[in-house]
Amino acid sequence: MALEAWIQSHEVMLRLGCFFGIFFLVALWELVAPRRQLSQSRLTRWGNNIALVVLNSVLLRLVFPAAAVGMAVFAQAQGWGLLNYYELSYWLAVMLSVVALDFFIYLQHVMVHAVPVLWRLHRVHHADLDYDVTTGARFHPIEILVSMLIKFAVIAVIGPPVLAVVLFEIILNATSMFNHGNVRLPAGMDRVLRLLVVTPDMHRVHHSVEDDETNSNFGFNLPWWDRLFGTYRAQPRAGHEHMTIGIHTFRDPRRCCWLDGMLAMPFVGRVTDYAINRRQWNTHDES
Numbered sequence: 001m002a003l004e005a006w007i008q009s010h011e012v013m014l015r016l017g018c019f020f021g022i023f024f025l026v027a028l029w030e031l032v033a034p035r036r037q038l039s040q041s042r043l044t045r046w047g048n049n050i051a052l053v054v055l056n057s058v059l060l061r062l063v064f065p066a067a068a069v070g071m072a073v074f075a076q077a078q079g080w081g082l083l084n085y086y087e088l089s090y091w092l093a094v095m096l097s098v099v100a101l102d103f104f105i106y107l108q109h110v111m112v113h114a115v116p117v118l119w120r121l122h123r124v125h126h127a128d129l130d131y132d133v134t135t136g137a138r139f140h141p142i143e144i145l146v147s148m149l150i151k152f153a154v155i156a157v158i159g160p161p162v163l164a165v166v167l168f169e170i171i172l173n174a175t176s177m178f179n180h181g182n183v184r185l186p187a188g189m190d191r192v193l194r195l196l197v198v199t200p201d202m203h204r205v206h207h208s209v210e211d212d213e214t215n216s217n218f219g220f221n222l223p224w225w226d227r228l229f230g231t232y233r234a235q236p237r238a239g240h241e242h243m244t245i246g247i248h249t250f251r252d253p254r255r256c257c258w259l260d261g262m263l264a265m266p267f268v269g270r271v272t273d274y275a276i277n278r279r280q281w282n283t284h285d286e287s
């Protein structure tokens with residue numbers, strides 16, 4: 001299909017264009033109508049969070065140059081995946097694929113909280129002491145690589161159209177920056193939007209230091225999975241202005257907000273029984 005060929009050849013440009021465009025809009029929104037006061041220097045946090053994003057992008061390009069789109073093209077050529085097996089209309093296949101990919105991302109997110117060793121990687125995302133647009137792209141490089149491998153497997157099983165994968169990557173990136181935004185939305189608008197998309201207030205609950213709140217609201221795009229599977233939490237107990245962001249045992253800005261600290265974070269401390277099966281804070285798991 002001509003559209004697919006065009007998208008495939010312009011994929012990087014499309015994704016980068018959307019990334020910078022939405023980053024700029026959310027950053028501007030944060031300046032005009034911030035939801036919370038930041039506790040750390042923006043210059044330090046942004047510099048280090050963005051350095052991590054650049055490092056991840058280069059690494060991903062080196063290790064998996066064809067990325068998820070390449071995997072979709074490959075699966076299609078091989079006739080792999082459910083949607084290459086059943087004859088569905090193109091646009092229905094695109095829609096189903098985007099929803100299915102989102103569901104698997106939700107499951108993956110629950111898994112990286114539940115499995116202690118995977119939580120070590122994912123806690124880099126949670127250890128940010130503030131919550132804003134740069135938090136949305138802050139992940140440990142190993143988690144980024146593991147995520148890509150899981151995505152490859154999911155694409156091989158679903159067999160989505162190439163357009164669906166590009167759309168999904170763009171939407172995931174855009175909603176992640178939006179729902180990590182330190183932005184103020186009127187309560188009524190948040191309630192309505194929350195029926196369709198994960199809003200900043202909904203995802204902020206997931207960045208609370210309270211473990212029952214952190215283990216809620218795992219969705220990135222669609223808010224339905226949390227409601228369907230019982231992991232939904234409407235608001236943080238302490239309120240959005242007063243809740244504490246981050247991880248109870250990681251409060252040192254030198255470790256949480258600097259690149260070297262973030263890269264080392266999965267390897268510090270002993271393996272603990274975090275997270276789903278933990279009932280109380282263990283202060284001794286701080287290294």
Ligand SMILES: [Zn+2]
Nearest residue numbers: 109113122206
């Ligand atoms: Zn998480």
Ligand SMILES: [Zn+2]
Nearest residue numbers: 125136180203
């Ligand atoms: Zn997050």
